Each structure stands twice: as structure tokens, then as C-alpha cells.
Amino acid sequence: MNKYVVIGRPRAGSLIAEFLLSAANVEYEFKNISIDEAQQEDFKRMSPFSKIPVLVCPDGQTIFETVAIVIHLVEKFPQLAPQSSTSERNSLWQYLALIQTAVYAGYHRQFYSHRYAPKDAAEEVGMLAAQDREVAYSYINANLNPYVLGKNKSAVDYYLYMVTRWDPNxxxxxxxxxxxxxxxxLMKEDEAVRKVLLSHNL
Incomplete structure (x- = not known):
């Protein structure tokens, strides 16, 4: 049986795929891809905007977009999330969407403001993105106990931890x-987190 392959870069969004595979005790291969390599047509066939990560499944299917990768891995490895059709499972999807749209995308809008607005408006775009992140982080902070869904760790905790690592302040x-x-x-001491970060000398 082929292994999962995570295509990405060590400090980027591909960390979530590695965290979850490690938490599920699944062997995988990491393939580092440069920004220039991601612009090549063969990669764009897997990820049309040249974004990472891309997850290559053992059957050869490729999945891009971090949320899609998280959903796939949660469905494949149920130990990463609460049981289906429970309120906790519903909350997992809610927080995953919140972090993706307000925090993950917010960092992208701030660090790459020129992609979202003309030069004279880029600074304002970045400021608005930072404000959105603050609202999301404050809401999450008020509800952590000690993890996103309460006492039990789940996939969304790895997602939240990953994005906090990107904050410049x-x-x-x-x-x-x-x-x-x-x-x-707490997450810094997680076994899967430590294993992945150590593999990249982070």
C-alpha cells in the first residue's frame, strides 16, 4: 500500500496534514516544494492557484485546500474528532470554518495584501484582516477549556495551533x-506536534 504524501513547506499550511497524520499514527512522506516549483503546470493541475498543501492519498487522489484535507483525514481516521452526528462534531466544523475564514485567510490577506487590493489600499486590507483575526481569536479564547471542544483534543486544535505559529507578534x-x-x-508539548516540528528542525 502506498503512503500518504504531503506536498508543502515546513512552516506553512502543510503542517496541519503532518500534525493529523502523526496524531493518527499514520506513516507519510513529506515532499518539499519551492514557490517556483509550485508555479509549474504539473503542480497547478493539482492546485490551480499554486497553493500548498496538497495531500496525495494512497490511491493516488490529490486533495488541496487545508479544510478539505482536514475533513478527509477526520473521516478516514475517526480518532481525530468526536463521533458523527454529535453536537461536538458540529462544533468542530464551526470552529474549523471560523479559523479558516477569519484567521488563516486573515494572515494571508495581511502578509500578501498586494494580491487583494491595489497598492494604495493594501495597507488598509492588512489592517482589516488583523481586526478580523482579533475578533476570532477573542471568541476562541473565551471558549477554550482547555481545548477548542473542551477536555478532549481533536483535529481543530492542531489547526488552531498551526495558525498561532504564524503570528508576527x-x-x-x-x-x-x-x-x-x-x-x-499545551500544544507545544503534544507528541505529534513535537515529532513533526523536530523533523523540520523547527
């Missing part, structure tokens, strides 16, 4: 969010 972000600060400390 992490100390400022956590300074007034005690629950989020404690959450980040």
Missing part, C-alpha cells in the same frame, strides 16, 4: 488571552 496576541496562552503551551 505572538507575545502581544497572547498577552490578554490567558486561555489561548495556556492552549499554545
Amino acid at each position: 505572538i507575545n502581544q496576541l497572547l498577552s490578554n488571552k490567558g486561555n489561548l496562552e495556556s492552549f499554545v503551551a
Whole structure:
């Protein structure tokens, strides 16, 4: 049987695929792809906007977009999430969508503002993205206990931890969010997180 292949870069969104596969004790291969390589037509056939990550499944199917990858892995490895048709499972999807649209995309809009607006408006786009992130982080902070869904860790916790790693002012972000600060400390000690980060010397 072929292994999963995660195509990405060590500090980027491909971390979520690696975190989840490691948490599920599934062997996989990591393939590093440069920004230039991602512009090649063979990669664009897998990911039309040249974005990472791409997950290559053992049967050869390719999946792009981080949320789609998380959904696939949750369905494939049920230990990563609460049982189907439960309120906790519904909350998992809710928080996953919130983090994707307000936090993950917010970082992208801030760091790559020129892709979203003309030069004279790019700074404002970045500021608005930062405001959206703050609203989302504050809501999440108020509900962490100690994980996103309560006492039990799930796939969405790895997603949240990944995006916090991208914050350019992490100390400022956590300074007034005690629950989020404690959450980040917990996730740093997670076995799957430590294994993946160590593999990339992070």
C-alpha cells in the first residue's frame, strides 16, 4: 500500500496534514516544494492557484485546500474528532470554518495584501484582516477549556495551533488571552506536534 504524501513547506499550511497524520499514527512522506516549483503546470493541475498543501492519498487522489484535507483525514481516521452526528462534531466544523475564514485567510490577506487590493489600499486590507483575526481569536479564547471542544483534543486544535505559529507578534496576541496562552503551551508539548516540528528542525 502506498503512503500518504504531503506536498508543502515546513512552516506553512502543510503542517496541519503532518500534525493529523502523526496524531493518527499514520506513516507519510513529506515532499518539499519551492514557490517556483509550485508555479509549474504539473503542480497547478493539482492546485490551480499554486497553493500548498496538497495531500496525495494512497490511491493516488490529490486533495488541496487545508479544510478539505482536514475533513478527509477526520473521516478516514475517526480518532481525530468526536463521533458523527454529535453536537461536538458540529462544533468542530464551526470552529474549523471560523479559523479558516477569519484567521488563516486573515494572515494571508495581511502578509500578501498586494494580491487583494491595489497598492494604495493594501495597507488598509492588512489592517482589516488583523481586526478580523482579533475578533476570532477573542471568541476562541473565551471558549477554550482547555481545548477548542473542551477536555478532549481533536483535529481543530492542531489547526488552531498551526495558525498561532504564524503570528508576527505572538507575545502581544497572547498577552490578554490567558486561555489561548495556556492552549499554545499545551500544544507545544503534544507528541505529534513535537515529532513533526523536530523533523523540520523547527
